[in-house]
Amino acid sequence: MPLASILAALLGSILFLFLVAPIAQLVATAGGEGAARLVTDAELRQALALTAATATAATLLGVLGGTPIAYLVERWHFRGRAVVAALLDLPLLIPHPVAGIALLLVLGRESAVGGAALDLGLRIVGSPAGIVAAMLFVSAPLYISGARESFARVDRRYEAVARTLGDPRWRVFRRVTLPLSGRGLVAAAVVMWARAVSEFGAIVVITYNPKTVSVLSYDRFTSFGLHEALPVAAILALLALLPLTALRALRYERRPELDVGGGRA
Amino acid sequence: MIEARGLSARVGAFRLENITFTVPKGAYGVVIGPAGSGKTTLLETIAGITPQTGGTLSLDGRPALDLPPEQRGLGLVYQHGYLFPHLSVERNIAYGAPDAAGARDVATRLGAWALRERAVESLSGGERQLVALARALARRPSILLLDEPFSALDPRRRDTTRRELRRIHREWGMTVLQVTHDFTEAGLLGDVAILLDAGRVLQSGKPEEVFRKPASPYVAEFLGAENVFAGTARILPDSAPDWFAGDSPAGLGSHAVEFRTGSLTIYAVANAAESPGYAVIRAEEVLLSLEPQASSARNHFRGRITEISTLGALTRVTLDVNGSPLVAALTTRSAQELALAVGGEAYASFKAMAVHLC
Numbered sequence: 001m002p003l004a005s006i007l008a009a010l011l012g013s014i015l016f017l018f019l020v021a022p023i024a025q026l027v028a029t030a031g032g033e034g035a036a037r038l039v040t041d042a043e044l045r046q047a048l049a050l051t052a053a054t055a056t057a058a059t060l061l062g063v064l065g066g067t068p069i070a071y072l073v074e075r076w077h078f079r080g081r082a083v084v085a086a087l088l089d090l091p092l093l094i095p096h097p098v099a100g101i102a103l104l105l106v107l108g109r110e111s112a113v114g115g116a117a118l119d120l121g122l123r124i125v126g127s128p129a130g131i132v133a134a135m136l137f138v139s140a141p142l143y144i145s146g147a148r149e150s151f152a153r154v155d156r157r158y159e160a161v162a163r164t165l166g167d168p169r170w171r172v173f174r175r176v177t178l179p180l181s182g183r184g185l186v187a188a189a190v191v192m193w194a195r196a197v198s199e200f201g202a203i204v205v206i207t208y209n210p211k212t213v214s215v216l217s218y219d220r221f222t223s224f225g226l227h228e229a230l231p232v233a234a235i236l237a238l239l240a241l242l243p244l245t246a247l248r249a250l251r252y253e254r255r256p257e258l259d260v261g262g263g264r265a
Numbered sequence: 266m267i268e269a270r271g272l273s274a275r276v277g278a279f280r281l282e283n284i285t286f287t288v289p290k291g292a293y294g295v296v297i298g299p300a301g302s303g304k305t306t307l308l309e310t311i312a313g314i315t316p317q318t319g320g321t322l323s324l325d326g327r328p329a330l331d332l333p334p335e336q337r338g339l340g341l342v343y344q345h346g347y348l349f350p351h352l353s354v355e356r357n358i359a360y361g362a363p364d365a366a367g368a369r370d371v372a373t374r375l376g377a378w379a380l381r382e383r384a385v386e387s388l389s390g391g392e393r394q395l396v397a398l399a400r401a402l403a404r405r406p407s408i409l410l411l412d413e414p415f416s417a418l419d420p421r422r423r424d425t426t427r428r429e430l431r432r433i434h435r436e437w438g439m440t441v442l443q444v445t446h447d448f449t450e451a452g453l454l455g456d457v458a459i460l461l462d463a464g465r466v467l468q469s470g471k472p473e474e475v476f477r478k479p480a481s482p483y484v485a486e487f488l489g490a491e492n493v494f495a496g497t498a499r500i501l502p503d504s505a506p507d508w509f510a511g512d513s514p515a516g517l518g519s520h521a522v523e524f525r526t527g528s529l530t531i532y533a534v535a536n537a538a539e540s541p542g543y544a545v546i547r548a549e550e551v552l553l554s555l556e557p558q559a560s561s562a563r564n565h566f567r568g569r570i571t572e573i574s575t576l577g578a579l580t581r582v583t584l585d586v587n588g589s590p591l592v593a594a595l596t597t598r599s600a601q602e603l604a605l606a607v608g609g610e611a612y613a614s615f616k617a618m619a620v621h622l623c
Contacts, residue, residue: 155347157343157347158347158349160309160312160314160334160341160347161341161343161347161397161400162349162360162361163313163314163333163334163335164312164314164334164335164337164339164340164341164361164401164406164410165335165340165360165361165400165401165404166335166361166404167335167361168333168335169333176349179349179351180349180350180351
């Protein structure tokens with residue numbers, strides 16, 4: 001075997017271990033105790049329920065708003081399309097506590113939106129709504145990016161044929177585009193959910209209480225030390241592994257044949 | 266009816282420009298052109314998939330510019346079928362059909378109904394084409410756009426499908442525009458042929474006219490005419506051509522023409538208003554014999570055989586006539602009967618009417 005191959009395999013293996021070992025160690029060390037704490041630790045149960053609920057709400061909002069945006073950016077060649085696409089990626093590029101601070105500016109009590117929401121009886125900062133907002137802000141770009149990729153994989157000629165068969169644009173989307181990109185959209189939603197579950201930086205700025213699992217794990221670490229933080233961290237890791245496993249199952253399932261070729265003649 | 270006047274469209278860097286042609290209502294049009302000439306883009310522009318950037322397009326008398334694809338009353342069949350992979354074959358066929366019985370009927374006629382229980386993924390390329398054709402026809406379009414729809418069918422199936430489609434076309438009075446690179450298919454099917462190259466129409470008209478009277482040497486060579494000679498033409502006095510009568514006159518305004526190319530003198534019939542620079546003779550029009558033949562044909566040459574190439578039932582023989590190559594096409598059986606051999610002598614003859622000057 002050439003030296004370059006040996007070196008590449010060695011470096012790859014080290015990185016693989018570096019990525020997997022901490023999580024494996026965490027789950028192996030504290031997974032059992034974390035599971036036991038689910039019975040005895042009411043605060044952990046509440047944090048878990050809150051995390052799952054807010055992540056699900058954020059994902060639903062992301063899917064509802066992100067699907068049309070992704071379709072529009074992918075399919076419509078309007079002026080400024082590249083700029084819109086770049087702007088959509090912005091939340092992924094800024095540090096998450098900065099995202100939280102930015103959200104605080106827009107949704108805080110002193111802001112127009114936050115003030116109006118308060119007038120309607122909806123408190124955003126320091127409430128589950130704030131958690132949903134933080135999760136949505138940091139994870140929706142991942143969904144939009146995945147959804148765009150899914151739409152891009154659907155050959156436009158399926159849509160062209162459907163239109164000549166009598167369907168207007170929206171019905172083509174429902175009858176052809178959506179079914180053909182559905183698997184990719186679900187996968188993108190799963191990634192968004194997992195990302196929302198594991199968010200900490202933006203949430204901790206906008207809503208420290210009630211606590212999500214990530215905030216609770218940080219809180220236990222700073223208040224009681226590593227030993228108390230470990231079971232909570234292990235539960236959070238397991239929660240994140242759940243959608244990832246589902247995602248892998250979706251990816252490896254057989255896909256319908258989408259691209260059958262055919263050049264533009 | 267499909268009527269394009271100065272139609273243009275753009276896809277990326279590719280431009281379709283100044284496309285003008287008419288396919289009358291109920292006629293069968295064929296678009297011929299090399300790969301990359303814009304054939305598919307033309308169909309997609311007519312279908313409203315690719316936006317029209319200039320000119321006018323009218324479909325069955327209605328201006329099409331502002332009509333979305335679903336309101337143009339046409340069907341589009343791509344070469345690769347583009348069957349919806351998430352639907353069964355049966356649901357593909359019924360996708361846009363106004364009534365299930367009609368869809369079933371047309372699918373049965375094309376032999377696609379027997380495939381209804383198969384998964385789309387399990388279909389061969391040819392089967393996909395049949396189902397795609399049935400799907401488009403099930404909607405009963407008044408205009409059908411076909412992009413090489415028979416290319417993946419085996420020869421027997423291609424023949425039967427072609428005939429059935431022709432029958433349906435006549436019965437329904439449908440206007441068809443089909444893209445093909447197969448000249449035989451163009452000749453067999455077409456009432457109108459449109460020759461496309463680099464996004465422009467080179468020539469359009471009746472297929473036999475396009476094939477026999479190409480507008481330029483480029484068109485002639487593209488259409489596979491082997492004998493294209495550059496030279497000068499001289500009109501012979503109207504009163505003189507004693508050979509004219511034997512060649513069934515082309516009508517008023519036509520003259521006997523003497524065309525000189527290298528050491529060859531070719532006699533032809535042409536319109537006096539033209540000043541042709543090329544003579545085109547299709548190889549099929551050139552008759553070969555081992556002895557001089559007495560016939561009404563005006564052009565007779567003796568030459569030496571330099572090449573014989575056989576492809577199935579057809580043989581092409583190249584003669585060297587005083588330094589100019591002349592190609593004749595004849596059946597392989599005739600070539601065998603004549604016992605032609607490279608280096609041997611042969612006589613070639615063709616009618617003045619078989620010479621197209623352009």
